[in-house]
Amino acid sequence: MKLPLSWINEFVQIDDIPVVEVARLLTAAGLEIDDIRFAGLPLPDRDDHGFKVSGIAWDKEKIVVAEIRAVNPHPNADRLTLCELFDGEKLHTVLTGAPNLHPYKGQGTLPQPIKVAYAKEGATIYDGHAEGLSLTTLKRAKIRGVESYSMVCSEKELGISEEHEGVIFLDEDAQAGTPLTDYMGDAVLEISILPNHARNTSVMGIARELAALTGRQMKKPQSPLQTGGEAIGGRLHIRIGDPALNSRFMAGLIRGVTMRPSPYWVQRRLRLCGMRPISNIVDATNYTMLEIGQPLHAFDHSILQQRAAGTPITILTRTATPGETLLTLDGVTRKLTETNVLVCDEHGALSLAGVMGGAESEINDHTADILLEAAAWNFINIRKTANQHNLPSEASYRFSRGVHPSLAEEGLRRCLYWMQQWSGGQIAPDTVDEYPQPPHTPTIHITSQDIRRALGIQIPLPQAKTLLEGLEFQCEIRSSEVETLVVTPPPFRMDIGEGITGIADVMEEIARLYGYDNIPETRLADPLPPQRGNPSLEAEEKIRNLLAGLGLQEVITYRMTSPEVEAKLLPSNLPTPHTEYVRLANPIAPEKRVLRRSLLASLLGIAEKNNRLRETLALFEIGAIYLPQTGDLPAEPRRLAISLSGKRYPNGWDEKPAAKLDFYDLKGILEALFGVLHLNITYAPAENPTYHPGKCAAVKMAETTLGVFGELHPLVQENYDFSAPMLAADLDLEAILHALPGGYPLQAVSEYPPIYEDIALIVEEDTPAEKVEALIRQTGGKMLEEVRLFDVFRGEQIGAGKKSLAYALVYRSPEGTLTDKDSAQIRNRIVRRLENETGAKLRS
Amino acid sequence: MLQKLAQIEEEALAALANIQDEAALEAWRIANMGRSAPVMSVFSQMGALSKEERPLVGQRANQVKLAIESAFAQKAEEVKQAALQKSLASERLDVTLPGRPLRQGRLHPATQNLRRILSILGEMGFQVYTSREVESDEYNFQLLNIPPYHPAREMQDTFYIETGVTEEAERQVLRTHTSPGQIRAMRQFAAENPPNPPEIRIALPGMVYRFEQITSRSEVQFNQVEGLVVGKNITFGDLKGTLAEFVRRMFGRSAKTRFRASYFPFTEPSAEMDVECFVCGGKGCGVCKKSGWLEILGCGMVHPTVLQNGGYDPAVYSGFAFGMGPERQLMLRHKITDIRYLWGNDMRFLEQF
Known part of the structure; x- marks a missing residue:
């Protein structure tokens, strides 16, 4: 919301307070100032005030009010005129091309001089012809043979608005020679209105806040009306269909208005607020809305009368019937739904309530009698309707935040007042008011203990009373057993609740006005829970640390993906399986339309992106996947994915090129991880379409599979742009965390010397190494301290279809020194067992 | 004989003086200290000497033997030192050559930053509570005092889940904040002892989602950390004190804070907390857009309705809550100008942390 300071100043005197201080006061109280745009007033001389500032100041000497006494033709150019202009000191001939001066050309001395904004030689203003805002300083020049050094200004040139169609015609009260900034210099505050500040969407609201914050008196507007003519009671009936949607409907009438442009000062203020002046009548509704906060709607009374054909006019408000349409005043035929509330007469819809008027009953250049509506609508309903028809407007901005029904009266009166001021006419002596259910006004009881409990400070009740009265709360201190402040919110507020909620609402007001900065910081005195x-x-974070320690880079990817991205995990010759996804109803892009089911797919996407950047990519991610569950919120189990590819280690300057990472590198990482986690894991060959059928293993703990890893299937590898075989793991983190032991037993460290021995066993190619090792350990028992496979050999010497597995064994007893005889005994047992169970032969 | 011994000593020591390397030294040792060394032959000829001469010559021969041995030991040390010096000189490295590279693993900057925040909060007694990301409208909005179509919903552009349900109140959403966790935590703890629920001091971290276009300044997903304190004597002063302390630990002991009135449906009074810009120290710079202050978190006293919805009687309990964007802090601290770097996961970015 944009408001000029000059307007606020009419309601509370603030023109003696620096503009940035006003902005600071409002910002601290929750009315955040986004931007201050100067249009005439001097800009702050320091720039450490913390606000975004734009606009220009008008030099007192060089930019003044002047009067044009005659408009003469330019000797060499039809489109230019030469104005005889008096700047309060002397006469000038000023060259202009303003189209709105042309009608006066050649009339000689004007009977009524035209008051204008005049920029003298050397004045700095905006360049009216440039795109956007660029400053220019007026210099002496010859234009088509006539000397020019000064300018009659448009609003754009003075930074008031974008308007550059003609020069400003000031109101009659402007005196030639007055510095323009003294006459109408301004600054516009752009204020963000929080949802609970609906009452402050007006000049009056902001002025009230400033009055309370500065302790100054607020000046309430006076709107004396001249009334006369026939009463409208009896000739106008109002029927509200649903008070929950339309809590109040008021109407007044002004007869015999003259349609014309509003006074310049009104137009200027509307433009500063970002609105477009239309005519004195329309402007009066907008001006009042900005001033008081009550949106209003003007109907052409004679059209309603024609429709009623001599009978009294009946205004009714109701929801639209399915299929109903309305031609709104922007010329669009709107298809309505049952959500939309309409203002109708007995012949049909007149306007889309609170959002936009209908074309038929709209006022036009010949309208003489105005039926003025001031109503209150349900804010949620208006919000829905405005969103549905994509019709954001200043009216719906206010109605959708909530306009209290009590404002209707003041708004109606104020608007009629302005209409009469700007257009003449006679106001009917009465209004018609349908107000079936005035909202309940809460009463809140507050003790100083409540204040201490909420804010942690002692504010005496009389001080709280003074603060609240600044915002027009009615307060009374009652002394019984406990002194109580009885608070009644002012009639325009909808945000104050009752009971304990009401206390919180009032506390916020006390805190805001007392100043958050004045509440001292305290340390929590409550017991530590x-x-x-x-x-x-903690376990998840430990796994992150371990993986980073093992040389993997953590990544964090988008949770949103597409089924196509995840389908890349399958060979393209397989049919795409039907997978249920958690789908977004409003995705930002097709490639982000579902929540991921595969963490690995996301991770491989990142690996692909970085493929050309690094020789080795070792990545991991821990995060949730999202699995839909019928009739319930999705499951969000956490997974751990790892991807590994490229060189085993980065090449140094003196070494042979490193080999490529393979299956066993990834397995080594997993073994290290599970080792530190004390998980008793076994690995078994696994089949999974993502992985190479011979290079894929399942990670198992007892009967539970914790996940799968391996080298990508060549057909899957083809789906990506990877320059080396890709190793990948996709593990169930929840299962891993679930399996973590609470503790683990330690082995005593033996004091006795070890015996080292290497044995090589020849086994069939398809005998799993894991089985051989398990048998060695089992048979060796507690005397066998360590088993390490140090060589796998295949060759003619041992025969085709066989492999030799060489193990380094460490024998050691916790109880005494072993002899060679002891170790030979154990070894023989091991070899015999392996011969029996796997057909192994000791290689000599 | 004595004369011969003097000659043996003189010749041996003279030969030793010329020796430079270990091989020559070893040859000298064998020649002068071995079994057939001249001094040894003197010992073997002792039998031929008279009874009177024998002790004199014997004594003298021992002196010569010891002198030779001691001279050898000294020379051996010299030769060893010389050899060491030579070898050290020849083994000089170019210490400016790069070290042998390792494969370095790292945590994502967002993880590192989140941990820092949670560790500070942890020291202040805030226990981490995590909760789900796909939420019901009820938990994400309604129980937090945001009814359907409430204007506050416009503060948070929401991703909805396709469930076939169109009624706003029944929809599933991607959580727009971690606040639904407040309700889940309160309800869980209150259930432990409904007549007298335990006090709460928790931190709620996690990914939240907003329906926005992805640009250098806005993202569809980002982390949030909220704090929730509920007890019987919690005040707005406590909120200010606790958050000011958090800020001092996070941004340095001299970090200043400022509280502005604000609005959140689930707190009242509500505030925005600004921290004096840690880049310029409050003087005004590009990072704080010349204001000297950085918006760091939103906070307020827990709304009575929210306490009620969590199973805590607002007549007995009060509390405060706050929420911050860790990635925003990360970006401010490292002057990251494009938020897309975070989930873009370009190694050139990640490896700088």
């Missing part, structure tokens, strides 16, 4: 920890998150 039970410290529960979060073991699951």
Whole structure:
């Protein structure tokens, strides 16, 4: 919301306070100033005030009010005129091309001089012909043979608005020679209105806040009306269909208005607020809305009379019937729904309530009698309707935040007043008011203990009373057992609740006015609650640390993806399986239309993106996937994905090129991870369409599969742009966390010397190494401290279809020194067992 | 004989003086200290000497033997030192050559930053509570005092889940803030002892979602950390004190804070907390847009309706809550100008942390 300071100043005197201080006061109280645009007033001389500032100041000497006494033709150019202009000191001939001066050309001395804004030589103003805003300083020049050094200004040139169709015609009261900034210098505050500040969407609202914040008196507007003519009671009936949607409908009548442009000062203020002046009647409704906060709608009374054909006019408000349409005043035929509330007469819809008027009953250049509507509408309903028809407007901006029905009266009166001021006419002596259910006004009881409890400070009740009265709360201190402040919110407020909510609402007002900065900081005195920890998150973070320690880079990817991205995990020759996704109803892009089901797919996307950037990519991510569940919120289990590809280690300057990472590198990482986590994991060959059938393993703990890893299937690898074989793991983090042991036993460290021995066993190619090792460990028992596979050999010497597995064994007893005889015994047992169970032969 | 011994000593020591390397030294040792060394032959000829001469010559021969041995030990040390010096000189490296590269793993900057915040909050007694990301409209909005079509919904552009349900109140959403976790936590804890629920001091971190176009300044997903304190004596002063302390730990002991009135449906009174710009120290710079202050978090006293919805009687309990965007802080601190770097995961970005 944009408001000029000059307007606020009419309601509370603030012109002696620096503009940035006004902005600071409002911002601290929750009315954040986004921007201050100067249109005439001097800009702040320091720039450490913390606000975004734009606009220009009008030099007192060089930009003044002047009067044009005659408009003469230019000797060499039809489109230019030469104005005889008096600037309060002397006469000038000023060259202009303003189209709105042309009608006066060649009339000689004007009977009534035209008051204008005049920029002298050396004045700095905006360049009216340039795109956007660029400053220019007026210099002496010859234009088509006539000397020019000064200018009659448009609004754009003075930074008031974008308007550059003609020069400003000031109102009659402007005196030639007055510095323009003294006459109408201004600054416009752009204020963000929080949802609970609906009452402050007006000049009066902001002025009231400033009055309360500065302790100054607010000046209420006076709107004396001249009334006469026939009463409208009895000739106009109002029927409200649903008071929940339309809590009040008031109407007044002004007869015999003259349609013309509003006074310049009104037009200027509307433009400063970002609105377009239309005519004195329309402007009066907008001006009043900005001033008081009550949106109004003007109907052409004679059209309603014609429709009623001699009978009294009946205004009714109701929801639209399905299929109903309305031609709104922007010329669009709107298809209505049952949500939309309409203002109708007995012959049909007149306007889309609170949002936009209908074309038929719209006022036009010949309208003489105005039926003025001031109503209150349900804010949620207006919000829906405005969104549905994409009709944001200043009226719906206010109605959709909530306009209290009590404002209708003041708004109607004020608007009629302005109409009469600007257009003449006679106001009917009465109004018609349908107000079936005035909202309940809460009463809130507050003790100083309540204030201490909420804010932590001692504010005496009389001080709280004074603060609240600044915002027009009615307050009374009652002394019984406990002194109580009885608070009644002012009639225009809809945001104050009752009971304990009401107390919180009032506390906020007390705190705001007292100043948040004045409330001292305290340390929590309440007992420290039970410290529960979060073991699951701690374990997750431990796994992150371990993986980073193992040389993997953590990434965090988008949760939103597309089924196509995830389908890349399958060979393209397989049919795409039907997968249920958690789908977004309003995705920002097709490639982000579902929530991921595969963490690995996201991770491989990142690996692909970085493929050309690094020789080695070792990545991991921990995060949720999203699985739809019928009739319930989706499951969000956490997964762990790893991707690994490229060189085993980065090449140094003195080494042979490193080999490419393979299956066993990834397995090594997993073994290290599970080792530190004390998980007893086994690995089994697995089949999974994502992975190479011979290079894929399942990670198992007892009977639970924790996940799968391996080298990507060549056909899957083809789906990506990877320059080396890609190793990948996709693990169920929830299952891993679930399996973590609470503790683990330690082995005593033996003091006795070890015996080292290497044995090589020849086994069939398809005998899993894991089985061989398990048998060695089992058979070796506690005397066998360590088993390490250090060589796998295949060759003619041992025969085709066989492999030799060489193990380094460490024998050691916790109880005494082993002899060679002891170790030979154990070894023989191991070899015998392996011969029996796997057909292994000791290689000599 | 004595004369011979003097000659043996003199010749041996003279030969030793010329020796430079270990091989020559070893040859000298064998020649002068071995079994057939001249001094040894003197010992073997002792039998031929008279009874009177024998002790004199014996004594003298021992002296010569010891002198030779001691001279050898000294020379051996010299030769060893010389050899070491030579070898050290020859093994000089170019210490400016790069070290052998390792594969360095790192945590994502968002993780590092989140941990820092949670660790500070943890020291202040805030326990981490995590909750789900796809939420019901009820938990994300209604129980937080945001009824359907409430204007506050416009403050948070929402992603909706396709469920076939169109009634706003029944829809599923991607959580727009971590606040639904406040209700979940309160309800969980209150259920432990409904007549007298335990006090709460928790931090709620996690990814939240907003329906926005992805640009250098806006993202569809980002982390949020909220704090919730509920107890029987919690005041707005406590809120200010706790958050000011958090800020001092996070941004340095001299960090100043400022509280402005604001609005959140789930707190009242509500405030925005600004921190004096840590880039320019409040003087005004590009990061704080010349204001000297950075908007860091929103906060307020928990709204009575929210306490009620969580199972805490607002007549007995009060509390405060706050919420911040860790990625925003990260960006401010490292002067990251494009938020897309975070989930873009370009190694050239990630490897700088």
